[in-house]
Amino acid sequence: MRAIRLHAFGPAENLAYEEVEAPLPGPGQVRIAVEAAGVHLLDTALREGERGPLPEPPVLPTVPGREVAGTVESLGADVAGRWLGRRVVAHLGTVPGGYAELAVTDLGRVHEIPPNLDAAQAVAMIGTGRTALGILQFAELGPDSVAVIPAAAGGIGTLLVQYARNAGATVVGLAGGPAKTALVEAAGADLAVDYKDPAWPDKVRAHLGGRCATVVFDGVGGAVAREAVALLGPGGRHLVFGWSAEGVRGGRGHFVEGVSESVLGPVMLRKAGGPDPLRTLESRALTEAAEGRLTPAVQRFPLAEAAAAHRALENRGTTGKVVLEP
Structure with a gap:
């Protein structure tokens, strides 16, 4: 089969498109003919040799990627024959192998893809969607809410824009450049502003007409987050779930008196509950998409162009969820 393989840590150019041996499903596993593989910003850090939230960096050589969707084409021992030919999506957990034409995973990680979703949309919801719903557990959005994203x-x-809009909140979406702000507006934001414009906070204040933000969904940190948090009123919430921009945890320059700051991580799973909280969030995310309440934005790259996908992510040149298609 063809796959993307990493032989040495380093730049995106180290991602090689080559022929590799197909994985075999073991007991309790299925092999999926991959139609879409998710690309995460974490993948770029792992490619550089960082371990991120994983116990250790990847063992080389490795086939990156931990989110796949496609059709079950082979079964391991103890897997019921009814799974053969099913369209499924799975998060592979800490095990890599997604950037490939074939991927193996435990049956317990598999969800059937709702009939009205394509593989790329399903991949977007199994990882990114579950994270969004995990974050939203802490937002308590309603008609009186003003969400800055x-x-x-x-x-x-x-996804946060759409969910907040559905909850009746006033939604302010921040993005870099006119193409991205157009996408934010199309997703349902009441106001989409370009954070590259130094006057953007004043534009938000003018739009709100004296109202303060009640919640900031912060996955980037840095200067934009600090200015966004300054829009919060007393009792506002600053929900931190990432720090893709430099300086997110650098000092307390974003702190505002009276603002409740929550750094979200494993706490999202504890709140989700159930015997398998991750699976609970995955199921909820797929249901939200299947029933039309959330529609994931997807940017597609051919599998052979994984290096280009990584470069685009690192340079903030993507919109929506990035997926690779064999």
């Missing part, structure tokens, strides 16, 4: 054109951001 930095990186609103990203995979998580576009």
Whole structure:
């Protein structure tokens, strides 16, 4: 089969498109003919040799990627024959192998893809969607809410915009450049502003007409987040779930008196509950998309162009969830 393989840590150019041995499903596993593989910003850090939230960096050589969707084409022992030919999506967990034409995973990680979703949309919801719903557990959005969403054109951001809009909140989406702000507006934001414009906070204040933000969904940090948090009123919430921009945890320059700051991580899973909180969030995310309440934005790259996808992510040149298609 063809796959993307990393032989040495370093730049995106180290991602090689080559022939590799197909994985075999073991007991309790299925092999999926991959139609879409998710690309995450974490993948770019792992490519550089960082371990991120994983116990250790990847063992080389490795086939990156941990989110796949496609059709079950082979079964391991103890897997019922009814799974053969099913359209499925799975998050592979800490095990890599997604950037490939074939991927193996435990049956317990598999969800059937709702009939009205394509593989790329399903991949977007299994990882990015579950994270968005995990974050939203802490937002308590309603008609009186004013939500400010930095990186609103990203995979998580576009879902947060839609969810907040559906809850009746006033939604302010921040994005870089006219193409991205157009996407944010199309996702349902009441106001989409370009954070590259130094006057953007004043534009938001003028739009709100004296109202203060009640929640900031912060996955980027840095100067944009600090300015966004300054829009919060007393009792406002600053929900931190990432720090893609330099300086997110650098000092306390974004702190505002009376603002409740929450750094979200494993706490999202504890709140989701159930015997398998991750699976609970995955199921909820797929249901939200299947029933039309959330529509993931997707940017597609051919599998062979994984290096280009990584470069685009690192340079903030993508919108929505990035996926590779063999």
